[in-house]
Amino acid sequence: MxxxxxxxxxxxxxxxxxxxxxxxxxxxxxxxxxxxxxxxxxxxxxxxxxxxxxxxxxxxxxxxxxxxxxxxxxxxxxxxxxxxxxxxCCAHILNLMVQDGISEIEEIIEDIHKSVKFINQSEARLKSFSDIVQQLQLPERKLILDCKTRWNSTFEMLSVAMKFKDVFPMFKDREILYHCCPCPEDWEKVEKICEILEVFNAITKIISGSDYPTSNLFLNEVYRVKMLLDKRANDENDFIRAMIGKMKAKFDKYWGEMQFAHVRGRRLGSKMQNEGC
Known part of the structure; x- marks a missing residue:
């Protein structure tokens, strides 16, 4: 310790x-x-x-x-x-929240993970995939495999894979052993979830990328998370509502009693501003 x-x-x-x-x-x-x-x-x-x-x-x-x-x-x-x-630990709580949330598309994430691993396992498959990428004139060249214990690496894998979503079905037509290709509906879900994860990724970088205690950043970022969850709690998509519901449950478990601190901090900020600090 x-x-x-x-x-x-x-x-x-x-x-x-x-x-x-x-x-x-x-x-x-x-x-x-x-x-x-x-x-x-x-x-x-x-x-x-x-x-x-x-x-x-x-x-x-x-x-x-x-x-x-x-x-x-x-x-x-x-x-x-x-x-x-x-x-x-703020970063640890964010990790728990996101892990609970992305469990809603666990099967889709697993298919994308298997797809990336399948392609990267063989030079011949990589070349076939790259040929399709060049044919479609895509600027990206490389897939990223995630580490399943780090949600942000999963987010990076999904974000990069999204850029190749038109390549995977064409690769499937050329590779008879490829059986885990995500369908168009899967990519739609991934795109919507990545919009939410992008916010969490930015917040995690702010919290984790500092070399000093982040109490001066902590409340603002926690409040930013709360506003995002409240905004998407009644989303038109069932799977987004389910995802947000799981994340809100984790948020309330650890930070549900933090309103006193936010209100107190807001009052202190107003007081300092009025006094010209």
Whole structure:
């Protein structure tokens, strides 16, 4: 377990330091994680200076944070009654939301994955595919295979494959062993879902591409997700509504109680603007 501390120094500059590597042998339950974190904080003498802890959404981490929150509540007053003590990993939640959503077209994604893999497995197939691409005068040349545990790589695979949607059926006519060609209705679904995933991809890049804590970006991007889900919740397409429903359920599970923070942040922004800050 790696512990990283973010803090403000005497000159009001944000600092970031890895403060410990903690060996946690199995079974790595929440109580062991909490003990490991507290021991490290104690060694540094900062156990009474902890403002918030950010972890991913493993159940053992939930237990660890609950134990630490109870411990710190006994010795210090946590800000906002401890509601800001446990910060969940934004990128991880976005990943969980998207994974739930794209499960609505799981079979289509699997067909595209198999298609790309089938074509890339043979130089002869690649040449046949490339010949069709040149015949149709398409600027793109290369298919991308996804990593199934990373949703953004799946999005990239679908986005690139979309550009070759007219090539696949022509390739099927030339390759008798190719049996997983998506139909036109499948491509229509992929196109509509990619419109939604494009927003999530942009947000993930903002959240994950930073080298500093992204609390200044966090609420705006979470609110952007909420607006997108609310807007598409009553979409005319049944599969889009089902997809958005799954994503909203995951959103509400982790961020359903965040309205206080958004309202508070909006009021603070208005106050600063009125005061000329």
């Amino acid at each position: 790696v512990l990283t501390a973010h803090f403000i120094d005497h000159n009001w500059r944000l600092q970031k330091r890895v403060i410990n590597f903690v060996c946690l042998p199995p079974p790595r339950r929440g109580v062991e994680i909490a003990d490991g974190i507290f021991k490290c904080l104690k060694e540094w003498g900062i156990e009474n200076k902890v403002f918030t802890i950010s972890v991913d959404n493993a159940s053992s981490n939930d237990v660890a944070i609950r134990i630490l929150k109870d411990t710190f509540s006994r010795t210090k007053r946590l800000l906002y009654g401890g509601k800001l003590f446990h910060v969940r």
